[in-house]
Amino acid sequence: MQTIEEFQKFETPLTHVQSPRIDRVHIGLVQLSTDHSLEMDWAKLLGTQAGVFSSRVYYSSEMTPEALDQIATGISEASDLIATGLPMDVMAFGCTSASIIIGEEKVANLLTKNRGDIPATNPWTAAQAAFKHLGAKKIAVFSPYPTEVNFPLYQQLTNAGFEVVVLGSLGIEKDTDITTVSKESMLEALDKILPDSGADLVFMSCTNLRVLDHIQEIEDKFDIPVVCSNSAMFWHAMHLTGKAAQCPGYGRLLNQ
Secondary structure, eight states, rough: SSSHHHHHHHSOOOOOOOOOSSSSEEEEEEEEEEEEOOOOOOOHHHHTTTTEEEEEEEOOOOOHHHHHHHHHHHHHHHTTTSTTTTTEEEEEEEOHHHHHHHOHHHHHHHHHHHTSSEEEEOHHHHHHHHHHHHHOEEEEEEEEOOOHHHHHHEEEEHHHTTTEEEEOOOOOOOOHTTTTOOHHHHHHHHHSSTTTTSSSSSEETTTSSSSGGGGGHHHHHHHHHHHEHHHHHHHHHHHTTOOOOOOOTSSSGGGG
């Protein structure tokens, strides 16, 4: 066969029937170029209840308000790259500190700019919703961030009506270093800040913090609910679609 016309006579035309979209929650996720933990954590939570379709936005890794604010310039473009032609049920943005600095409403608008009228979440919005869901008012915060990021975190939690009873900070200045914090370091830090704090709940901030696998152990050890950025955002993404996340073994929030 030398010509396309000859090949066309050889080719057998077929027909097909289209199946509906797979029956599970579809989450569109914009995460940071520096995030090493979020995908790994959510892979453990998804099961057959949800599917995640993601892209990434550039981040310099510098833990400063200026660098975090700059992330906003790429969020809408990153959102547009997610699974062209496939409708999402909810959009998520994977950075706690950037959501604090950029602002929750602005992040939601950037995420859904070309996605239609669907809900959006981020770890900061999700964490606050999780605190309310668990009936917690007095919050202990474990933060990997430096002071200039912790201060707005403290201010916004206080302005939202929560009492920050203690805030422990590792003071890490690069996002890519947060993912290397060991379980032993986390437990040691919690041993220092939790006793006699009077906290109703401990929030372990940052999507890059590898704490999800240790939540149950921490809850058992300190007898206190633990919410981390990645557990909160998955719970809230499901909640916004009218579903209850069911992830036994990952703390009270995800095993209601």
